Amino acid sequence: MVKNAGFALVQSRFVLSDYLSEENFHNKIRSLFSRVFTADKTGAIRPVIVVFPELTGLWIPVLTGLFKKRNPVEEINRISKVILARLKKTPLKALMSFITGQKFSFAFYESWEESYRIWITPFVEAARRYNTYVCPGSMFMPQRDWEVSKGAFTVSKRIYNTSLLISPKGKVIGVSRKVNITGDEKKLGIKEGSVEDLFPLHTEIGKIGTLVCLDGFYDSLVARLDNFGCELVIQPSANPKKWLQIPRRGIKITQEEEWLSFGIGGLVQERESIVYALNPMGVSAVFNHRDEGRSSAWVNLSLKRGRTDRHEIKIAGGRPDNSNIDYKKYRGLYGIAESCDGEEVVYGGF
Incomplete structure (x- = not known):
């Protein structure tokens, strides 16, 4: 890895107004990058990679049609009143059904090109402006390609939870599709990515691999990247469950303890190649859909022992709020959100 360089995990909170227009979304992303590169916060360390959470582009395909409305706020209010009862249980399904009248994945496919452009543009601009690698999180979209006679085109109509890596030149240099999808994603028509597509990318700051959310809990996938010589694993994530509550019956620990105990931080320990793991969490609140989580950074102590034998956990703003956990018990925990x-x-x- 590059010396005297660092990372920034953006624990972003998107709200409905951020998706009411293309301008709103772009301004939101620009403001986040401006915050990331505020000199008094970064100090002497310059972020050479900025990582965003999973599904930053989630609502763009759903609301793309509303961007062109004369009064999108009025249209949103109308829709929300009609489907309010259904939104409480399944907000995404209700919106997709009401707006498109089609199968849920259909909207993602039909609007993919415009939605992709809206989503990726501000991240590409920021990568160039700040001379940094950027992972924009992820978005539901089909597999795309480009050929001189066709231009941009879709390989199939299958929709994936797709993450990207953008170089400082503004070039998309890698694509990762989530392999292990959730039950809610299946209901939306999202398909599983291929394990064969998971491999690290060679960059100026080292070999970088991406495991989208749930994929980072699978030892086999972490081992695969490690065997390919991956040095840095990024895990864009979004968790719709209450972070400080016990998630389900039969489990005696909170969602936070489950993530910290059995997530990617522990899985990268004792690896041969992986040195760092970065896990940005989304905390968005759109309609009744809420995400919670603490972004965290991890170091493989077996490869960085000389530096981290007495390492202190860096907590943004001090001790995490509403938490009684002793974070020092988690091997390799390097930084965590407040x-x-x-x-x-x-x-x-x-």
């Missing part, structure tokens, strides 16, 4: 539902940035050096 809040589980507020927007903030977690920094660290390589």
Whole structure:
């Protein structure tokens, strides 16, 4: 990894107004990057990679049709009143059904090109402006390609939870599709990505691999990247469950303890190649859909022991709120967000 350089995990909080127009969305992303590169926060360490959470582009395909409305706020209010009862249980399904009248994945396919452009543009601009690698999180979209006689085209109508890596030149240099999808994603018509497509990318700051959310809990996928010589694993995530509550029956620990105990932080320990793991969490609140979580950074102690034998856990703003956990018991935990539902940035050096 590059010396005297670092990372920034953006624990972003998107709300409905951020998706009411293309301008609103772009302004939101620009403001987040401006916050990331505020000099008094980054200090002497310059972020050479900025990572966003899973599904930053989730609502763009759903609301793309509303961007062109004369009064999108009025249209949103009309829709929300009609389907309010259904939104409480399944907000995404209700919106997709009401707006498109089609199968849920249909809207993602039909609007993919415009939605992709709206989503990716501000991240590409920021990568160039700040001379940094950027993972924009992820978005539901089909597999795309480009050929001189066709231009941009879709390989199939299958929709994937897709993450990207953008170089400092503004070039998309890698694509990762989520392999292990959730039950809610299946209901929306999202398909599983292929394990064969998971491999690290060779960059100027080292070999970088991406495991989208749930994929980062699978030892086999972490081992695969490690065997390919991956040095940095990024895990864009979004968690719709209450972070500080016990998630389900039969489990005696909170969602936070489950993530910290059995997530990617522990899985990268004792690996041969992986040195760092970065896990940005989304805390968005759109309609009745809420995400919670604390972004965290991890170091493989077996490869960085000389530096981290007495390492201190860096907590943005101090001790995490509403938590009684002794974070020092988690091997390799390098940094963690203060809040589980507020927007903030977690920094660290390589």
